[in-house]
Amino acid sequence: xxxxxxxxxIISGEKRPFKILVERYLPIVKAFLCSLKAPNNVIEDVAQxxxxxxxxxxxxYQPIRPFSAWLLKIARNTMxxxxxxxxxxxxxxxxxxxxxxxxxxNKHELDxxxxxxxxxxxxxxxxxxxxxxxxKLSFQEMSEITDLTENSLRVRIHRLLQKLRESIDSxxxxxx
Numbered sequence: 001x002x003x004x005x006x007x008x009x010i011i012s013g014e015k016r017p018f019k020i021l022v023e024r025y026l027p028i029v030k031a032f033l034c035s036l037k038a039p040n041n042v043i044e045d046v047a048q049x050x051x052x053x054x055x056x057x058x059x060x061y062q063p064i065r066p067f068s069a070w071l072l073k074i075a076r077n078t079m080x081x082x083x084x085x086x087x088x089x090x091x092x093x094x095x096x097x098x099x100x101x102x103x104x105x106n107k108h109e110l111d112x113x114x115x116x117x118x119x120x121x122x123x124x125x126x127x128x129x130x131x132x133x134x135x136k137l138s139f140q141e142m143s144e145i146t147d148l149t150e151n152s153l154r155v156r157i158h159r160l161l162q163k164l165r166e167s168i169d170s171x172x173x174x175x176x
Contacts (some may be wrong), residue, residue, distance in 0.1 A: 001065040011059055022051055028068065029075050038079055044081050050075040120167065125160055132157055 001009075001020065009017040029050055033043045053074050061070055119128070131137045131145065139150040146153065 004063055007058060007061060007063075007067065018055060021054070025068065025071055026051075029071065032072050032075055033079060036076065036079055038082075042082055042086075043148070046079050047074065049082075050078045054076060121160070125156075126161060126176075128157060 001017070003021070003024075006017040006020055010021075028048060029047045030043055033046055038046060054071055057074070061067065123128070128142070128146075131142050137145075139153050142148075142153050143150045148156070
């Protein structure tokens with residue numbers, strides 16, 4: 001069967017022909033991801049996610065360009081999304097490590113000043129600090145609780161930490 005025949009069958013409601021596409025293109029997608037220098041531990045996940053996206057978006061495929069080009073573009077974009085997500089996860093881990101390190105280095109100052117600093121925060125910001133650093137919730141979990149997007153929460157936490165650092169730095173400079 002030609003690719004277009006398979007695609008038409010899938011769009012008309014048949015599920016079995018999709019297996020043919022996966023078997024035909026999975027090695028190509030994996031090789032492509034390897035050429036993009038994708039880490040070995042994510043190639044399978046990215047390939048699987050690629051085929052899920054292909055299946056969901058197959059009705060949008062326009063046969064004026066080759067199916068393989070469309071598929072590999074989805075694979076590339078999925079890989080980019082994965083890299084961004086991994087970077088955000090690493091940033092979150094780095095952020096937590098920074099706060100832990102900062103707290104350990106400045107334990108004496110924090111013990112005497114942290115109540116004052118926390119009092120300057122809004123109730124919602126206090127809740128965010130509690131959820132993120134005391135309860136150690138993920139941004140996804142926080143999003144479900146607060147009805148804010150994960151990205152909004154990341155930005156808000158980042159700004160909140162920056163504000164707290166600036167407050168601590170200014171109190172240290174003023175000799176408080």
